[in-house]
Amino acid sequence: MSAAASAASAGIEVKVARKTIEADGVAGFRLVAADGARLPPFTPGAHIDVSLPGGLVRQYSLCNAPAQDDHYEIGVLRDAASRGGSLAMHDAVHEGAVLRISAPRNHFPLDESATHSLLLAGGIGVTPLLSMAQRLAALQADFALHCCSRTATRTPYRRRLEASAFADRVFFHHDDGPPAQRIDLAAAIGRPAPGRHLYVCGPQGFLDAVRATARGLRWADAQVHFEYFSGTLPAPDAQGGFEVELRSSGRVVRVPASVSVVDALAAEGIDIPVSCAQGVCGTCLTRVLAGEVAHNDLYLTPAEQAANDQFLPCCSRAISPRLVLDL
Numbered sequence: 001m002s003a004a005a006s007a008a009s010a011g012i013e014v015k016v017a018r019k020t021i022e023a024d025g026v027a028g029f030r031l032v033a034a035d036g037a038r039l040p041p042f043t044p045g046a047h048i049d050v051s052l053p054g055g056l057v058r059q060y061s062l063c064n065a066p067a068q069d070d071h072y073e074i075g076v077l078r079d080a081a082s083r084g085g086s087l088a089m090h091d092a093v094h095e096g097a098v099l100r101i102s103a104p105r106n107h108f109p110l111d112e113s114a115t116h117s118l119l120l121a122g123g124i125g126v127t128p129l130l131s132m133a134q135r136l137a138a139l140q141a142d143f144a145l146h147c148c149s150r151t152a153t154r155t156p157y158r159r160r161l162e163a164s165a166f167a168d169r170v171f172f173h174h175d176d177g178p179p180a181q182r183i184d185l186a187a188a189i190g191r192p193a194p195g196r197h198l199y200v201c202g203p204q205g206f207l208d209a210v211r212a213t214a215r216g217l218r219w220a221d222a223q224v225h226f227e228y229f230s231g232t233l234p235a236p237d238a239q240g241g242f243e244v245e246l247r248s249s250g251r252v253v254r255v256p257a258s259v260s261v262v263d264a265l266a267a268e269g270i271d272i273p274v275s276c277a278q279g280v281c282g283t284c285l286t287r288v289l290a291g292e293v294a295h296n297d298l299y300l301t302p303a304e305q306a307a308n309d310q311f312l313p314c315c316s317r318a319i320s321p322r323l324v325l326d327l
């Protein structure tokens, strides 16, 4: 069993209580505890690991209101280019199926003290933002949600958003619609202000555009929160091998060119907890005490990467001949 699979296997058994179509190519799953118990609480932006038929483990954001503890909801885009996770969810997981999931974890938390929250969704990236919007509405907080997608029929959860109590704060933008409804990122994002926070989730191109626009408008990194979807990771760095030194023992392990730090250490009996194994979730985050990192992850902010004091060893590597790790 892979480390990713074992991370999820210790979790919760759930049953698919309902499977719905939430847009063209998007299936919604309502999950309830198989034993009928309450589910662990979660905060907006949280995700779960789902162990899929065939041994795959995939992460999905929870999109229901955090106050609901009798079920979780996830939305899954059918992605023909995926490595099997989305197809398994669409084709092999039906109502009544029993799945094993992890407890919720949150690497994309909502700052509930914000004076205004701006939520920008690209396609299926709406899922964590949908949970945030429900929470912000319950708090009677000031927010806006912009949903960008190719067409109206490919907009996940559109019907639910249109019927929600906060529908007047939701704005839809489609690539094939009239020019006037297309999103003007600079106008939507606007100038930063104390207490304003921006949350963005979606495919890499969308995130890059939002983050570049926010930077151009002089938003501080600390007020721009983002979550990539797996499958959008850049190509792995093609550097050669290097060494890692474990500070606690002084032990040195060689990391060959085509092997991750996590796998090289695991081969020596040193286990680092892993979930996504793609540099997305942050589970394997490890402190770096010396050496220079080649960051290949999508989890750390540019400022955090530049600080060179932590890295994601499931995907990131070294520029220097050796990294000293706080292990």
Ligand code: FES
Residues within 6 Å of the ligand: 273, 274, 275, 276, 277, 278, 279, 280, 281, 282, 283, 284, 285, 297, 299, 312, 313, 314, 315
């Ligand atoms: S395991 Fe998810 S970032 Fe490394």
